[in-house]
Amino acid sequence: MTETLGPTEILVNNAGMVQTGVEVARQRLAGWSDAAWAHHMALNISTTFHCCRAVLPQMEAQGFGRIVNIASVTGPLVAIDGSSAYATAKAAITGMTRSVALEYGRHGITCNAILPGWIRTASSSPEEIRAGCATPAGRPGTPAEVAACARFLASDAASYVTGTTLVVDGGNTLQEMKG
Numbered sequence: 001m002t003e004t005l006g007p008t009e010i011l012v013n014n015a016g017m018v019q020t021g022v023e024v025a026r027q028r029l030a031g032w033s034d035a036a037w038a039h040h041m042a043l044n045i046s047t048t049f050h051c052c053r054a055v056l057p058q059m060e061a062q063g064f065g066r067i068v069n070i071a072s073v074t075g076p077l078v079a080i081d082g083s084s085a086y087a088t089a090k091a092a093i094t095g096m097t098r099s100v101a102l103e104y105g106r107h108g109i110t111c112n113a114i115l116p117g118w119i120r121t122a123s124s125s126p127e128e129i130r131a132g133c134a135t136p137a138g139r140p141g142t143p144a145e146v147a148a149c150a151r152f153l154a155s156d157a158a159s160y161v162t163g164t165t166l167v168v169d170g171g172n173t174l175q176e177m178k179g
Contacts, residue, residue, distance in 0.1 A: 014070040026082025044089035065109040066154040101163030110162035117169025137170030
């Protein structure tokens with residue numbers, strides 16, 4: 001990979017929950033099959049692990065790297081009934097983020113996580129759009145707003161920011177009474 005593309009300086013892990021047009025079933029924890037649970041772990045935390053593991057030796061050798069993991073507010077900060085597999089995987093990403101920051105910080109590598117809330121995408125359900133409109137911002141966020149945060153965390157301006165989470169949710173997690 002390095003021979004073809006050059007050194008890896010920035011990695012953004014951005015695994016999503018769903019594919020456009022694909023329905024995702026919700027289950028209470030005891031209802032998840034092993035296969036469905038494994039799918040959520042593979043899609044979210046395992047892909048993040050594999051990508052980090054692939055680039056960290058080279059980043060360490062070059063003394064520089066920026067890793068930005070896209071997690072979610074769901075898991076580390078809030079929960080949605082029936083989304084325990086997703087929440088568990090996204091919370092695990094924040095734990096991995098802190099571990100990488102601790103283990104590799106002395107080698108010029110930063111690792112941070114962005115925790116988006118209700119972001120309007122092609123796969124957003126009408127229910128998710130309504131939830132985004134109930135935030136203090138009064139609307140769902142945009143992919144461009146999340147990307148701007150990733151751009152900052154990958155920049156030299158964020159060289160002293162590592163092991164933290166940046167919540168991008170229009171203030172939704174601030175409010176106890178919603179709607």
